[in-house]
Amino acid sequence: MKSRSGSLYSLPLTTWISLFFLVPMLIVFVYSFLARETGGGVRWEFDLSAYAEIFRQTASGSFIYLDIVGYTLIMAVSATLLTILIALPCAYYIARSKNNTLLLFLVIIPFWVNFMIRIYAWVAILGQSGILNESLLAMGVLKEPIQFLFNDYAVLVVLVYTNLPFAILPLFTTIEKFDFGLLEAARDLGASHNRSLWSVLLPNIRGGLVTAVLFTFIPIFGTFAVPDVMGNSNVFMLGQLITSKLKFTGDYPMACSLSVLILLLSAAGLVVYTVYNNRQEQQHQVVIAEDEL
Amino acid sequence: MTKLTLSRSIFWTTIAFLFLPLVVLMIFSFNDGRTMVWKGFSWRWYESLFTNQPRLWMAVSNTLIVAFTASTVATVIGTLGAIAINWYRFKAKTYVRAMSFLPLILPEIIIGVSLLIFFRMLGLELNLFTIILAHISFTIPFVLLMVMARLGEFDYSIIEAARDLGANENQTLTKVILPISVPGILAGFITAFTLSLEDFVVTFFVTGSGSDTLPIFIYNQIKRKLPPEINAFSVVLVGVTVLILFLARRSIKYFVQRS
Numbered sequence: 409m410k411s412r413s414g415s416l417y418s419l420p421l422t423t424w425i426s427l428f429f430l431v432p433m434l435i436v437f438v439y440s441f442l443a444r445e446t447g448g449g450v451r452w453e454f455d456l457s458a459y460a461e462i463f464r465q466t467a468s469g470s471f472i473y474l475d476i477v478g479y480t481l482i483m484a485v486s487a488t489l490l491t492i493l494i495a496l497p498c499a500y501y502i503a504r505s506k507n508n509t510l511l512l513f514l515v516i517i518p519f520w521v522n523f524m525i526r527i528y529a530w531v532a533i534l535g536q537s538g539i540l541n542e543s544l545l546a547m548g549v550l551k552e553p554i555q556f557l558f559n560d561y562a563v564l565v566v567l568v569y570t571n572l573p574f575a576i577l578p579l580f581t582t583i584e585k586f587d588f589g590l591l592e593a594a595r596d597l598g599a600s601h602n603r604s605l606w607s608v609l610l611p612n613i614r615g616g617l618v619t620a621v622l623f624t625f626i627p628i629f630g631t632f633a634v635p636d637v638m639g640n641s642n643v644f645m646l647g648q649l650i651t652s653k654l655k656f657t658g659d660y661p662m663a664c665s666l667s668v669l670i671l672l673l674s675a676a677g678l679v680v681y682t683v684y685n686n687r688q689e690q691q692h693q694v695v696i697a698e699d700e701l
Numbered sequence: 702m703t704k705l706t707l708s709r710s711i712f713w714t715t716i717a718f719l720f721l722p723l724v725v726l727m728i729f730s731f732n733d734g735r736t737m738v739w740k741g742f743s744w745r746w747y748e749s750l751f752t753n754q755p756r757l758w759m760a761v762s763n764t765l766i767v768a769f770t771a772s773t774v775a776t777v778i779g780t781l782g783a784i785a786i787n788w789y790r791f792k793a794k795t796y797v798r799a800m801s802f803l804p805l806i807l808p809e810i811i812i813g814v815s816l817l818i819f820f821r822m823l824g825l826e827l828n829l830f831t832i833i834l835a836h837i838s839f840t841i842p843f844v845l846l847m848v849m850a851r852l853g854e855f856d857y858s859i860i861e862a863a864r865d866l867g868a869n870e871n872q873t874l875t876k877v878i879l880p881i882s883v884p885g886i887l888a889g890f891i892t893a894f895t896l897s898l899e900d901f902v903v904t905f906f907v908t909g910s911g912s913d914t915l916p917i918f919i920y921n922q923i924k925r926k927l928p929p930e931i932n933a934f935s936v937v938l939v940g941v942t943v944l945i946l947f948l949a950r951r952s953i954k955y956f957v958q959r960s
Contacts, residue, residue, distance in 0.1 A: 413870050414789025418797060421782030421841070425800045428838040432815035435822060449821075497708035498715050504705060511712070518719040520942040521726070523899050524916040525935045528923050529722030532729070532737055539725055539737050572719065622806070630808025633901050637923055647810050654814060655906070667814045674807055 433671075440664035448658030458661035462669070473649075477669070480646040483560065484629045487567040491575045491624045492617070494568065499579035499616075500609075504588070512580065515573050523570065527637055530566050531557065534638075562638040567628055574627075575620040582616025583609075615685065622681055626674050646670065723939070730932035746933040754930050760918035763829060764898055767914060771836035772893035778837070779844025779893075780886050784878055786845070787852040788860060805842045812839055813906030820907060827909030835907045836897045843896060844889035851885025852878075883956045891949050 443455035462473040502511045518526070533539050534556035541553040556562060586609065594604035610617075632647035639645070644652070646666065654663035730747070734740030750757075785791055786798060804812055816835050817827075825831055863877045879886075901916040908917055919931070 413874075414785050414791035417781040417789065418785035418791050418794075420778045421785070421801065421845075422793060422797050424778055424838065424841065425797065428816065428819075428834065429800055429803060429812075432819035433811075435818055436811075436815045439818060494711065494715055497711040501705060501708040501712040504708075514716050515719065518723050520939055520946070521723060521935055522916060522919070522938060524901055524919040524923075525726070525931065525938070526722055528919060528927060528931065529726050529935075531923060533722065533725055535737075537736055537738075542738055569718070569722075572715065626806060626808055630810040632810055632905070633920065637920070647808075650810060650814060651905075654817065660818065663814060664818070667811055670808055671811055674811075678806055 436664045436667050439660050440668050442661055444659055444661050448660070450660050455661065458665035461662060462665060473666075476644050476646060476649055479643060480629060483563065483567075483635075483645060484625055484631075487564055487571070487628050488621060488625045490564065490568045491571050492579075492620060495572060495575035495579055495620060498572075499576050499583050502576070502580050503583040503586070508580070508584070512577075515576055519573060524633070526570065527566060527633065530562075530569070531637065534562055534565075557638055558640050560640065563635050566634050566638050567631065570634065571624045571628060574623040578616045578619040578623060579613065582613040582619075586612050618681055618684060622677055626677060629673065630670055723935075726932045726935045729929075730936045732929075732932075735929050746930050747937075750930040750933045750937070754928065754934075756913075757915075757918065757928075757930070757934065760913045760915045763912060764914040764916075767829060767832050767836055768894050768897035771833050771897050772840060772890055774833075775837045775840040775844050775893045776886060776890045779841045779889055780848050780879075780882065782841075783845050783848035783852060783885075784874075784882070787849055788857060788878070801842050801845055803842075804839050805846070809839070809900075809902040810906075813903040816903070817906040827907055828912045831907045831909070832904055832912060832914065835903050836900065839900070839903055840893035840896050843892045844886075847889035847892060848882055848885040851882050851888070855881055884953050887949070887953050887956065 439450050440458055441454055441456065442450040443453050443457070445451045462477075463471070464473070465471055498515070502508050502515075505511055521529075531538070535541070536553050536555050536557070538556070540556060541550065544550040545553060590608050590612070591604050594608045595601070599607070630647050631645060632651050635645045636648055636651075639648075646669075650663050650666045650670075653659045653666070729737060729739075731742050731744070732739055733743035733745065782797070782801065786794065812835070816831075816838065820827065820831050820834075859877060859881075860873060863873045868876060899916070900914075901920065904914050904917055905920070908914070913921070919927070922928070922931075
């Protein structure tokens with residue numbers, strides 16, 4: 409086909425992504441190496457102090473920024489683990505059911521309510537005068553209302569809640585392709601039920617597992633709204649830190665260097681994913697080639 | 702026979718967990734009180750939703766304006782781009798492919814931060830226009846994905862056939878390529894529209910005063926005290942979503958059957 413129409417059709421896309429993805433990201437990258445202008449913005453001189461600040465240790469020996477990165481990692485890893493632990497049996501059940509379209513719909517329907525309204529609903533459930541407290545008071549379990557909000561557990565519950573479908577869907581897709589006859593074969597060879605799931609099913613759905621982990625971990629790692637509404641106001645997650653630096657303190661270099669940090673971590677995750685996928689594909693091709701021989 | 706009892710109970714517990722907030726909103730939308738204590742059945746919040754909440758409806762109208770404009774532009778750019786990537790050779794193809802799928806995997810906050818800094822650098826005033834620009838940007842990859850998936854179902858030979866039968870460049874596009882991509886285009890548009898309606902993070906960064914979309918409006922209210930009409934509003938929202946999705950599915954099916 410003539411390359412002229414190709415360039416013509418791709419021109420709007422190329423222009424748009426260059427102007428609104430590439431250029432802004434380059435600016436973020438450049439800004440992270442500039443000096444902070446008091447009152448917001450940057451001064452055009454090379455300055456590594458934003459990065460130095462990330463690794464700075466206070467007199468008392470604690471790291472302000474690295475601690476936040478560590479806390480964010482712990483929260484993101486725990487939320488991802490919980491999500492996957494719940495999503496795996498769910499996806500397995502859906503894949504083995506005859507009505508899987510209906511069951512998938514059940515998983516997706518709650519997400520037709522706006523994201524922010526769902527968070528609000530959790531506030532209405534867990535809050536000091538929320539449903540949970542009111543019911544426990546009415547049942548006589550509690551004498552005084554308890555604050556269930558503004559702690560790590562509330563954040564974890566809602567993070568798992570908002571990310572479950574993104575783990576269930578890719579897991580379902582891979583488990584559905586799995587040949588369940590292999591499980592029976594393992595059982596016939598004397599493996600226990602759990603053993604057959606662990607050593608036959610799990611290795612075969614690794615691809616879906618990796619996708620599910622990435623799809624939950626990366627968004628959670630950069631999350632801002634959930635910890636901001638539900639979390640303890642004395643500790644920040646990375647997303648909240650960037651937001652406050654950018655929107656409230658006007659510390660552009662700091663916000664940018666932290667964004668670069670998130671960018672690098674996500675990129676590392678992606679590289680692992682791509683390398684892993686390529687290896688899987690090559691192995692797959694080897695198997696096919698052997699079949700043809 | 703494998704036992705499914707454990708996975709079954711986990712699944713249904715999860716479904717209960719997922720539906721819990723929805724059920725709570727629905728029940729309390731009929732509550733005759735302002736709090737989460739049941740005071741008897743009443744329609745009052747549904748009535749006052751339509752009469753007493755001008756700022757909520759303003760936010761709804763902003764959200765719809767943004768979603769409609771952004772998803773339309775994103776659909777045009779994304780569809781043309783998908784056609785180019787799938788069936789044509791052009792310079793910088795590798796760059797375009799890699800770059801346009803980047804936002805699918807980056808945390809949203811990165812897109813918000815970079816666009817806010819970019820807009821401030823250009824000296825743009827933050828308002829609905831900047832929100833629309835941002836929404837076009839992060840929805841394009843999804844349109845690309847959907848349209849490319851549809852085009853992937855067809856062989857390049859149908860284009861060659863059209864050319865052999867004497868169709869020129871324009872006719873090939875309008876008579877062959879576009880008609881077969883319609884289901885993908887529709888799916889892309891719906892996805893873009895939904896994502897735009899839903900978006901909080903990116904919008905939070907590029908919004909200015911007086912241009913609140915629905916998620917921003919609710920966020921600002923959660924911090925104080927949300928009006929009780931929000932419960933009734935959520936129920937109306939789910940109802941409308943179910944209706945729209947039902948119609949959308951019907952129209953996609955219709956086009957798939959026709960082509």
